[in-house]
Amino acid sequence: MRRIGVLISGRGSNMLALADAVATERIPNAGIAVVISNVTTAAGLERARERGIETVALDHRGKTREEHDRAMAAELRAREVDLVCLAGYMRLLSSWFTREFEHRILNIHPSLLPAFPGLNAQQQAIDYGVKFTGCTVHLVDEELDHGPIIKQAVVPVLPDDTEETLSARILIEEHRIYAEAVALMLGGKFKIEGRRIVQRQ
Amino acid sequence: MRRIGVLISGRGSNMLALADAVATERIPNAGIAVVISNVTTAAGLERARERGIETVALDHRGKTREEHDRAMAAELRAREVDLVCLAGYMRLLSSWFTREFEHRILNIHPSLLPAFPGLNAQQQAIDYGVKFTGCTVHLVDEELDHGPIIKQAVVPVLPDDTEETLSARILIEEHRIYAEAVALMLGGKFKIEGRRIVQRQ
Numbered sequence: 001m002r003r004i005g006v007l008i009s010g011r012g013s014n015m016l017a018l019a020d021a022v023a024t025e026r027i028p029n030a031g032i033a034v035v036i037s038n039v040t041t042a043a044g045l046e047r048a049r050e051r052g053i054e055t056v057a058l059d060h061r062g063k064t065r066e067e068h069d070r071a072m073a074a075e076l077r078a079r080e081v082d083l084v085c086l087a088g089y090m091r092l093l094s095s096w097f098t099r100e101f102e103h104r105i106l107n108i109h110p111s112l113l114p115a116f117p118g119l120n121a122q123q124q125a126i127d128y129g130v131k132f133t134g135c136t137v138h139l140v141d142e143e144l145d146h147g148p149i150i151k152q153a154v155v156p157v158l159p160d161d162t163e164e165t166l167s168a169r170i171l172i173e174e175h176r177i178y179a180e181a182v183a184l185m186l187g188g189k190f191k192i193e194g195r196r197i198v199q200r201q
Numbered sequence: 202m203r204r205i206g207v208l209i210s211g212r213g214s215n216m217l218a219l220a221d222a223v224a225t226e227r228i229p230n231a232g233i234a235v236v237i238s239n240v241t242t243a244a245g246l247e248r249a250r251e252r253g254i255e256t257v258a259l260d261h262r263g264k265t266r267e268e269h270d271r272a273m274a275a276e277l278r279a280r281e282v283d284l285v286c287l288a289g290y291m292r293l294l295s296s297w298f299t300r301e302f303e304h305r306i307l308n309i310h311p312s313l314l315p316a317f318p319g320l321n322a323q324q325q326a327i328d329y330g331v332k333f334t335g336c337t338v339h340l341v342d343e344e345l346d347h348g349p350i351i352k353q354a355v356v357p358v359l360p361d362d363t364e365e366t367l368s369a370r371i372l373i374e375e376h377r378i379y380a381e382a383v384a385l386m387l388g389g390k391f392k393i394e395g396r397r398i399v400q401r402q
Binding site for chain 2: 112113114115116126127128129130131132134148149151152154159194195196197198199
């Protein structure tokens with residue numbers, strides 16, 4: 001049984017998608033060991049508890065970034081998590097944390113990285129006028145939205161799209177590829193060649 | 202009858218694809234008025250002549266960028282071209298030229314811009330480890346590989362891809378969307394909203 005820790009700051013839609021994927025065994029032989037939020041009022045905490053998932057609220061205020069991350073790491077280690085999944089976690093991680101869990105932290109970003117890193121990626125795509133965008137699951141390294149790519153999915157940008165309609169189209173793909181990426185990483189059937197993560201058959 | 206001018210520096214594969222699209226009326230009511238190369242030995246010149254297309258070799262050496270571009274512009278104006286298509290033209294255009302033909306210069310680039318601008322875009326995509334890349338037809342402005350996007354197409358990056366296999370997969374899409382983009386621009390059924398070019402039905 002592999003153990004997943006999820007970090008959130010808000011409603012945790014991708015956390016719930018991972019919980020569904022675990023429950024339906026699209027992510028086989030795994031469980032969500034803990035959901036940690038740096039925002040104590042995050043809606044995702046209640047939604048996780050409703051599903052019987054353990055939650056921890058760790059307010060980041062009044063601590064340095066590394067102090068906060070060490071507190072999170074202690075909670076993750078206490079539950080022996082194999083993989084840390086960011087799901088709308090809205091803070092940068094310290095270098096200490098990314099090194100401590102190297103190659104074991106995943107993030108999902110709503111663009112085809114390296115295009116449109118950072119906040120409001122969907123609106124960035126609309127403003128730039130691209131015809132396709134999508135989402136990316138990647139390993140987290142010390143640079144924002146930068147680590148090796150595990151999975152991507154493509155969606156069209158339609159002429160009448162607003163940030164809301166485009167975000168909704170991308171979110172469906174986020175939920176799908178995040179589960180696929182977690183299953184791939186926990187299954188161990190991949191190799192890392194430089195920045196390239198190649199699935200082994 | 203709308204008139205297209207094509208700028209090349211090499212074999213001009215996209216120039217030949219445009220010639221085919223004109224001949225088969227996927228670009229309707231249009232002709233290639235002239236192919237201009239800054240490299241006098243470019244293979245594309247001979248291949249254009251074989252199809253009965255007028256060619257001009259204008260060596261850029263010994264001239265400033267703007268002097269060279271003014272000579273090209275004179276050839277284009279003498280033939281009253283409506284649209285200038287770059288097809289493997291390996292020099293930056295002067296600001297004078299891009300202003301003189303504003304909104305009437307197209308380029309094709311072998312990536313999903315804004316990802317991987319500049320040279321060797323296919324190898325850049327492989328090295329970054331993206332799962333999808335593609336090609337982009339865009340209006341040329343004063344910044345490299347930057348202007349408003351007219352068409353894009355997506356292709357997968359496969360685990361065993363080399364620069365050659367990936368480039369070949371993208372090139373098929375380049376030939377398709379370049380013809381579609383030229384037909385769209387010459388047909389006039391579009392509107393420009395900021396950076397967004399939206400096809401009118």
